[in-house]
Amino acid sequence: xxxxxxEALNQTCxxxxxxxxxxxxxxxxDGGKVDxxxxxxxxxxxxxxxxxxxxxxxxxxxxxxxxxxxxTATADMLKKAAAHGSIVASVYAFGSKTLGRGDDELGSILLxxxxxxxxxxxxxxxxxxxxxxxxxxTTEGSDVLEDLQTLADKGTQINTCGTxxxxxxxxxxxxxxxxxxxxxxVETLNxxxxxxxxx
Amino acid sequence: MTYLFTFINxxxxxxxxxxxxxxxxxxxxxxxxxxxxxxxxxxxxVDADYLQQAFDLIKDHGIATAGIYKIIGSGxxxxxxxxx
Numbered sequence: 503x504x505x506x507x508x509e510a511l512n513q514t515c516x517x518x519x520x521x522x523x524x525x526x527x528x529x530x531x532d533g534g535k536v537d538x539x540x541x542x543x544x545x546x547x548x549x550x551x552x553x554x555x556x557x558x559x560x561x562x563x564x565x566x567x568x569x570x571x572x573x574t575a576t577a578d579m580l581k582k583a584a585a586h587g588s589i590v591a592s593v594y595a596f597g598s599k600t601l602g603r604g605d606d607e608l609g610s611i612l613l614x615x616x617x618x619x620x621x622x623x624x625x626x627x628x629x630x631x632x633x634x635x636x637x638x639x640t641t642e643g644s645d646v647l648e649d650l651q652t653l654a655d656k657g658t659q660i661n662t663c664g665t666x667x668x669x670x671x672x673x674x675x676x677x678x679x680x681x682x683x684x685x686x687x688v689e690t691l692n693x694x695x696x697x698x699x700x701x
Numbered sequence: 702m703t704y705l706f707t708f709i710n711x712x713x714x715x716x717x718x719x720x721x722x723x724x725x726x727x728x729x730x731x732x733x734x735x736x737x738x739x740x741x742x743x744x745x746x747v748d749a750d751y752l753q754q755a756f757d758l759i760k761d762h763g764i765a766t767a768g769i770y771k772i773i774g775s776g777x778x779x780x781x782x783x784x785x
Contacts, residue, residue, distance in 0.1 A: 607715055611743055614730035645722075648729065 503574075505535040510545065511568070518545040519552050520685070526558070526575055533576040540569050549573075556583040593694040594620065594627045596636035601700055613639075616700060617646045617653075626656045629694075630679075631687055633663035636700075641667070641675040650678050663687065702749040705781060706759070707737060707767040714743040717764050724758060726751050737781055741767065 506525045510518035518540050525536040538549055546562050549571045553560040559574040575583070600609025601616055617639075620627060630653065632640050639646050640662045654660055660679025667673040667681065691697055708714040721728040729746045737744075747755045759766060770781035 607719075608711065611711075611715055611718060611730055615732045615743055618729065618731040645729070 503534050504530070505537060508536060508538045510538055511541045513540070513545070517685075519548050522549050522552065522571070522573065526556075526573065526580075529575060529580065531577060531580060533574075533578075533580055536573040536575070538571045538573070540571065541567055543569070545569070546571055558583070591628045591694070592625075592696045592698065593629045593631060593690055595631045595633070595691070595697060595699045596639060597633050597699070597701070598635040599638045600635075603701075613700065614645055614649075617649045621649050621652045621656075626653050626658050627698075628657075629659040629661065629690060631661050631663075631682070631690065632679075633666050633687065637662050637666040637670060637672065640678050641672045642677045643675070644677065647677055654678060661686070661690075703772045704747050704749065704752050704755075704784060705731075705734075705737075705744050705770040705772055706747065706755065707733060707744045707770070708741045709765040709767050710741045711743055713765045714741050714745065716762070717745060717759055717766075720758055720762060720764070721745065721747070721755060724754075726755055726758070728755070734779070734781060737768070737770070746772070 506528060508518075508521045508525045510521050513521070518538060522536060522538045525538070529536070538545075540546060540549070546569050550560050550562065553571075553573045556575075557579050559579075560571065562569055562571045596613075598609075599613065600606050601613040602609050630650075638644060640650065640660060644650075650660055661682035662676060662679060664673070664681040664683055667676060673681075706717065708717065718728060718730060727748060731744060731746055733742045733744050745755075756769070769784045771784050773780045773782055
């Protein structure tokens with residue numbers, strides 16, 4: 503089985519993940535292996551998450567400062583991943599802690615009502631993205647954490663923009679979901695079947 | 702058990718929401734369920750442990766409710782039984 507080696511040292515996420523995806527795409531339909539060399543645990547975690555999410559086999563090892571993520575994609579796995587695609591069915595994006603323009607108090611209460619309503623859907627959103635003022639919704643003290651937890655329990659992926667958390671000084675207050683970045687946000691929006699922006 | 706406060710208009714709902722938050726009374730917002738008719742579209746959920754406190758606060762501050770209901774069941778099968 504052919505092995506493609508990817509050097510992604512000194513690269514911050516999501517660049518190692520993008521490089522790994524490109525290498526997997528370059529494999530022949532018969533399958534193959536991709537070894538991604540990185541120098542930080544976050545990259546190992548994100549590459550592993552991507553590989554697992556696509557149904558590939560993944561393992562990693564550490565040697566000094568260097569970590570290598572080993573991805574194995576058989577012909578069958580590549581076929582299944584291609585059939586499934588990386589398309590996200592529905593994405594709900596939140597760029598503010600209020601809904602609509604006008605009165606902020608009304609906007610705040612409307613947004614809480616909106617998020618509760620999402621918990622009542624038969625098919626919950628596959629992914630929710632929070633950026634700019636929306637980052638306040640996923641952090642400690644937010645009034646919608648309980649509803650977001652209900653959605654997370656139903657399988658909704660919750661991601662908040664790391665730049666935004668950093669800007670508002672609330673990175674250590676994230677209370678639900680994961681931190682994401684603009685590359686990943688754009689990729690999700692670009693591949694989603696349906697994007698709903700709460701405005 | 703959870704209870705639902707409905708209001709005669711949005712201003713009363715927002716005032717009640719602020720009041721509960723100020724008094725550190727756990728409250729959650731939800732849209733008015735279709736079967737509860739034509740009251741204001743925003744209502745507030747309060748756990749049974751805080752029902753009396755919430756009721757007293759609303760009464761003391763002259764906030765106009767449209768009704769208070771006990772929420773029975775969950776999800777699509779929820780029903781609302783009149784409490785007050």
